[in-house]
Amino acid sequence: MRLFAVSDLHVGYRENRDLVAAIPSAEDDWLILGGDIGERISDLELVLSLTVPRFARVAWVPGNHDLWTRSGDGEEGLRGEAKYRRLVEVCREHGVLTPEDPYALLPGGGPPTVLVPMFLLYDYSFRPPDVSREDALAWAREEGVRCADEGLLDFEPHASRDAWCASRLAWTERRLAELPEGTSTVLVNHFPLRRAHARPPLVPRFSLWCGTERTDDWHLRYRARAVVYGHLHIARTHVDDGVVFEEVSLGYPYQRPMRRARGLLREILPGAWSDG
Numbered sequence: 001m002r003l004f005a006v007s008d009l010h011v012g013y014r015e016n017r018d019l020v021a022a023i024p025s026a027e028d029d030w031l032i033l034g035g036d037i038g039e040r041i042s043d044l045e046l047v048l049s050l051t052v053p054r055f056a057r058v059a060w061v062p063g064n065h066d067l068w069t070r071s072g073d074g075e076e077g078l079r080g081e082a083k084y085r086r087l088v089e090v091c092r093e094h095g096v097l098t099p100e101d102p103y104a105l106l107p108g109g110g111p112p113t114v115l116v117p118m119f120l121l122y123d124y125s126f127r128p129p130d131v132s133r134e135d136a137l138a139w140a141r142e143e144g145v146r147c148a149d150e151g152l153l154d155f156e157p158h159a160s161r162d163a164w165c166a167s168r169l170a171w172t173e174r175r176l177a178e179l180p181e182g183t184s185t186v187l188v189n190h191f192p193l194r195r196a197h198a199r200p201p202l203v204p205r206f207s208l209w210c211g212t213e214r215t216d217d218w219h220l221r222y223r224a225r226a227v228v229y230g231h232l233h234i235a236r237t238h239v240d241d242g243v244v245f246e247e248v249s250l251g252y253p254y255q256r257p258m259r260r261a262r263g264l265l266r267e268i269l270p271g272a273w274s275d276g
Contacts, residue, residue: 001056001108002026003115004265007034007063007190007230008249011043015253019264020047025054030106030115031265033096034230034248035063035190039070041078044087048094057104059097061117062087063190063231064209068152079154080164084119099172103179106186113184113225118172120215121165126195126207133162136208145205169214176222186268188228193218197245200232219243226269235266244269 004026011017031051037044037060044066052058062084069079078086091098103114124136131139140146149161158164179185191211192198198210210231219227219241226244233251237244248266 001106002029003032003106003186003268004029004055005032005034005188005228005246005248005268006250006265007032007228008036008233008251009033009038009047010036010065010250010252011038011047012040013253016250017046019250020050023051023054023264027054028056030057030059031055032115032117032188032228032248032268033058033060034188034228035061036065036230036249037063039065039068041086041090044090048091048096052094052096057097058094059104059115059117059188060091061099061188061190062119064149064153067154068148069154070152080156080158082156083154103175103185111182111184112180113186114179116176116185116187116222118168118187118189120168120172120189120191120212121161122191122209123162123165123212123214124208125213126198126210140205140208143203143205145203145208147206147209149209165212169212176218179222184223184225186226186228187218187222187224189215190229191231192229192245192247193227194240194245196240197229197238197247198232200234219245228268 009016009020037047067083088098088100097104097117099117099119103116106113106115124133127136155161155164193215198207200206224243228246230249233249233255235249236247246266246268
């Protein structure tokens with residue numbers, strides 16, 4: 001059994017839809033969809049219809065684009081928590097693991113390891129220590145950096161995106177603390193868990209919308225064998241404290257020359273769950 005991952009498919013682009021449609025079957029293997037499938041519920045439904053029949057198990061976490069609210073009728077007008085809950089329902093209709101489900105034990109040899117899909121959002125804490133939360137958006141704008149989330153990612157019924165993030169963090173921490181001693185994890189979140197991994201070289205102040213300081217040591221606290229994330233559209237591998245961090249974005253078509261050399265799907269910890 002192998003564990004693959006990809007994020008930031010952005011299937012609103014025809015070129016990206018074609019790449020997803022061409023994913024080969026791997027019926028003994030698992031697939032992680034790491035968020036930013038698209039901006040509409042129908043985008044998620046399309047990708048699940050293509051991937052679920054081809055893999056033994058599929059897991060999903062939401063990205064910021066998945067949660068955007070677009071004007072229109074019906075479900076596309078869902079906002080905030082309601083949009084997230086509807087996406088979870090769609091995944092469950094396809095038998096896909098979500099951040100709301102019990103953690104699944106990965107099959108194969110080695111120490112017991114669970115797959116941990118997470119939805120943690122961000123709280124604007126990836127900023128310099130001398131910049132207050134109140135001044136954070138102005139600090140980013142000084143270099144012309146803005147994020148469409150400010151207009152499209154609704155946070156109702158929460159008081160703010162920060163508050164939604166805090167709620168998700170507290171709930172996820174409680175669940176992780178209940179894992180049996182000796183259980184390892186593969187942590188999956190759309191946004192980077194560490195500030196060091198959340199600094200896009202061309203737009204470093206975009207880090208504001210990239211995660212939270214509160215997860216900086218989660219790879220150690222929760223015995224991670226690997227951490228999977230996306231969001232930055234910079235596919236790369238870091239090794240911190242002996243833990244592999246894989247950024248698995250596909251990204252937009254114009255970014256393809258930077259991405260295609262590494263392939264569409266990334267194998268996480270190659271061979272880690274092989275029975276030999």
